[in-house]
Amino acid sequence: MSLENMSNAAVHVALFPNAGMGHLTPFLRLAALLVDRHCRVTVISPQPTVSMAESKHLSRFHSAFPQFEAIRRSCCLLPSLLASASPPLSAFVCDVTLISPVLPITESLRLPIFILFTSSARMLSLFSSVSRFIPSISEMDSVEIPGVSTIPRSCIPPLLLLPNNVFAKILLEDGPKLPKSCGILVNSFEALELNPLESLNSGKVVKELPPVFPIGPFVPCEFEKSENEEQRNSSPLKWLNDQSPGSVVYVSFGSRLGMAREQVREIGNGLMKSGFKFLWVVKDKKVDREEEDDVEKVIGVELMKRLKSNGLVVNEWVDQSDILSHSSVGGFVSHCGWNSVMEAAWHGVPILGWPQIGDQKLNAEVVEKTGWGIWRKTWGWAGENVVRGEEIGDAIDEMMKNEGLKMKAEKVKETARKAVDGGGSSEISVQRLIGEWKKMNDSC
Structure with a gap:
């Protein structure tokens, strides 16, 4: 020593x-x-x-x-x-x-x-x-x-x-x-x-x-990863392995806040409208609690059938860093909780910010000013209004096709690692x- x-x-x-x-x-x-x-x-x-x-x-x-x-x-x-x-x-x-x-x-x-x-x-x-x-x-x-x-x-x-x-x-x-x-x-x-x-x-x-x-x-x-190889090779990582590089939208709003089911279903409609593959972590309960209802009950049976054709929907805790580091993930729809922002910075993933509560709009400003993310300010705080699927789909499309965001995200990744x-x-x-x-x- x-x-x-x-x-x-x-x-x-x-x-x-x-x-x-x-x-x-x-x-x-x-x-x-x-x-x-x-x-x-x-x-x-x-x-x-x-x-x-x-x-x-x-x-x-x-x-x-x-x-x-x-x-x-x-x-x-x-x-x-x-x-x-x-x-x-x-x-x-x-x-x-x-x-x-x-x-x-x-x-x-x-x-x-x-x-x-x-x-x-x-x-x-x-x-x-x-x-x-x-x-x-x-x-x-x-x-x-x-x-x-x-x-x-x-x-x-x-x-x-x-x-x-x-x-x-x-x-x-x-x-x-x-x-x-x-x-x-x-x-x-x-x-x-x-x-x-x-x-x-x-x-x-x-x-x-x-x-x-x-x-x-x-x-x-390393300790944050799943406990054994079988779990690590299960969905969603196994599903991501079968997708093309940069083709998947990752959607998660953190562990503390559940959304109203009407808004959850509009997100599903937006994901389908965007046409991109997606991995979506659905949360229906508040403050870190495990989900009790089946994901089909939250989203609706008919919409769930449509979603399965183009993506993967889960309602359990996932290793977010594992997901953001995966080569198939090309964008992140995020509430802009600070842990999520820093993980996206570390892995160089563009962000579509959708702040929900607390400090999240201030964090979204950091992302926007740095140039590696976009933010629809008219969407407001959680519960203020219902954002329709068409708007969500258009915003996802803008994020995923914006080469400037990708270049900025890669630059943020480089500076994060140099730090x-x-x-x-x-x-x-x-x-x-x-x-x-x-x-x-x-x-x-």
Whole structure:
């Protein structure tokens, strides 16, 4: 082991994700990144998990990394767990959604706390400064983020615009606490979000904000793949193997939000109208839960018969990175959840953005500005209106036939991979972060 690796081995970091695959996935990829750099990592995951997919994901992670100390406990036991860690912790990294309950604990233990922000740097700029706007945000036509850009009302998360909304109150409470952390980690990279990252780190957005470390994209890991060869060769990968390069549209709107069945069926009509082969992951239930109804019941028997002639429809959790990396996939109809955006960037897949909730319009703006995706702004938020199949089919056709998008997507892929290579911007940021932890470790 080199002297640098020996030094890194003295760094002990605890990671504490919130529940849900959208939070768990980036935390486990961060854990793998740190252990690859010879840090000691403890993963504290809440019990019970909210879905079978999450439980299986954790089990595969623990099997792949037996050297990790994995603890599944409730929040009430957190103080004793952190205080008794051996060797003592150098730092504690928690989900931004947990900062309020965790901060008093880390302050009492004098334990350096870092935040993993699981969305874009653009969304971080809004989150960190939103307390300035909350009192009057429901009456504003736009929000001006110093040094970043103007965010139109139509892109502001809808729950922020509702008077006395619980979500708005949480942001009002959590946002101002970010300066109390020692640093903020984001799954992004300079070539993708240079402007917001520079503005955040220069103090233009919030003067007291700690350093923001862009350390992405988090690379998909081997442990995320199916447990055995038989599963890996089953549909949808087996079906994709039989398709022509770049011919398939992948359609998925993430694990947290189900769509109304009328809209689901219009998507089916749109896929048929486009004429392209497709792999469609249908979700009918909300917040990470497994689907209960047969996919034919959700879509309708007659439409399902038509769909089978040109594509594959599933309603179970899939390894999205496996799908996006497949040579037959030529486009991605996505809600623009940040994990999905970064996976598409890593694999160089063009995006047709269809934001549904929360931060997703801000993320779609990142994709659109970078030029590797398109976005129909008139489609609105989830439930605002029903987008008809003809519009959906036309948009898919535009994405799949646009050579400029393909070239831009390939360029984004190249810059994403350069960022995490030796000497790349994100790798430098990781080493700087570990260096900070070493200093904190030495000062204890």
